[in-house]
Amino acid sequence: MGCTVEARGLRKRFGGRTAVAGVSFSVGDGERACIMGPNGSGKTTLLRMVSGVLRPSGGSVRVCGYDVWGDGWREARGLIGFAPQDPPMARRMTGAEYITVVGGLLGLSPGVARREARRVLEMLGFEDVLGRVVARLSGGQRRALGIALALASNPEVVVLDEPGSGLDVRARESLWASLRKAFKGRTVLFSSHDPQEAEAESDRVLIMHRGRLAAWGKPRELIQRYAPKPRVRVWADRAPDGLEPVHTGPGFSDYLIEAPGDVARIASAYSGAGILVERIEVLKPSLREVFFAVTGEEMD
Ligand SMILES: Nc1ncnc2c1ncn2[C@@H]1O[C@H](COP(=O)(O)OP(=O)(O)OP(=O)(O)O)[C@@H](O)[C@H]1O
Numbered sequence: 001m002g003c004t005v006e007a008r009g010l011r012k013r014f015g016g017r018t019a020v021a022g023v024s025f026s027v028g029d030g031e032r033a034c035i036m037g038p039n040g041s042g043k044t045t046l047l048r049m050v051s052g053v054l055r056p057s058g059g060s061v062r063v064c065g066y067d068v069w070g071d072g073w074r075e076a077r078g079l080i081g082f083a084p085q086d087p088p089m090a091r092r093m094t095g096a097e098y099i100t101v102v103g104g105l106l107g108l109s110p111g112v113a114r115r116e117a118r119r120v121l122e123m124l125g126f127e128d129v130l131g132r133v134v135a136r137l138s139g140g141q142r143r144a145l146g147i148a149l150a151l152a153s154n155p156e157v158v159v160l161d162e163p164g165s166g167l168d169v170r171a172r173e174s175l176w177a178s179l180r181k182a183f184k185g186r187t188v189l190f191s192s193h194d195p196q197e198a199e200a201e202s203d204r205v206l207i208m209h210r211g212r213l214a215a216w217g218k219p220r221e222l223i224q225r226y227a228p229k230p231r232v233r234v235w236a237d238r239a240p241d242g243l244e245p246v247h248t249g250p251g252f253s254d255y256l257i258e259a260p261g262d263v264a265r266i267a268s269a270y271s272g273a274g275i276l277v278e279r280i281e282v283l284k285p286s287l288r289e290v291f292f293a294v295t296g297e298e299m300d
Helices: 043-050 072-079 095-105 112-126 125-133 140-152 169-183 195-201 219-226 263-272 286-294
Strands: 005-014 019-025 032-036 058-063 080-083 157-160 187-192 203-209 212-218 231-236 247-248 252-256 277-284
Touching: 005 043, 019 058, 019 203, 019 212, 032 043, 032 195, 043 058, 043 080, 043 187, 058 072, 072 080, 072 252, 080 140, 095 112, 095 125, 095 140, 112 125, 112 140, 125 140, 140 157, 140 169, 140 219, 169 195, 187 195, 195 286, 203 219, 203 286, 212 219, 212 286, 219 286, 231 263, 252 263, 263 277
Parallel strands: 032 187, 032 203, 080 157, 157 187
Antiparallel strands: 005 019, 005 058, 203 212, 231 252, 231 277, 247 252
16 A cells, blocks of 8 residues: 655646745655645645645646646546545534535545544544534544545545644644554655654655745754754843854744853853843754754744
8 A cells, every 4th residue: 555646846826926836746655744834835735736636837746656637637536535624514514424425525435435434533532523513523523524534535645734733732642643553554745833743753854935845855864964953042031242142032042052061151151141041941953943944934
């Protein structure tokens, strides 16, 4: 199970606005790729184009060798399961009706759609949503229903738009524990705002910034390439002269730790200047630092 996804020069314009500005990447058979980026950077637009839901303004995407927006669309669509961040659902339907009606639009028989969706929902611990009315479901429960539908057709490629968003840490961990089982062997693309989630759950990370690909690679390689050194963040209402921060924000300054003793040297520069330090934290190299290094912006 599983197959490759290859995007070449994918572009999307909405009126005069460019949402995705020529993005190329490939995800190998059975790999899990995470698309990271701030709000509005083009993640959803990219995932919708890859899934065959939104027609690109230019470029191409192949899934298992089939051209999603060309003559292979029928085969490609049958191989992809897409779970939008906020799946459109009629509020008066029950979860089970949603699965059979929308599953039917995707070509699934009612029996297969219900059986497979129930199997996935049991794995996710959300089987009770089938008997409940959509209007009474939480955002997380609706997302679970969307994910169950995406997996019901037993797709080779699974595309999930921010599966973990809006969930607290514990709910997100339990969702991922189940997703890992449900994914087995499949090629997966998902988007996330969370660098920790990206690092833990993906083999490759694609960082989007203003519709472009700012960096692409394995998490460890990206960290090694863009942010190999730890930083120390000092929280104080001002910074002393003579130290060179790599980054400053409201109430804090960041300094690179380049040699043993740097943290003590920085702390004593603050105390020597008579500045009261509220807190000092060491930021280990992570995708958060990579994101900052390649885009010049902090992840939210
Ligand atoms: N249907 C649309 N019509 C017009 N503009 C759109 C449409 N969809 C997206 N955009 C614009 O395209 C850009 C990228 O949006 P997109 O939703 O892909 O970003 P995103 O990275 O997924 O953001 P978020 O993290 O907030 O979900 C934004 O400027 C957005 O306003």
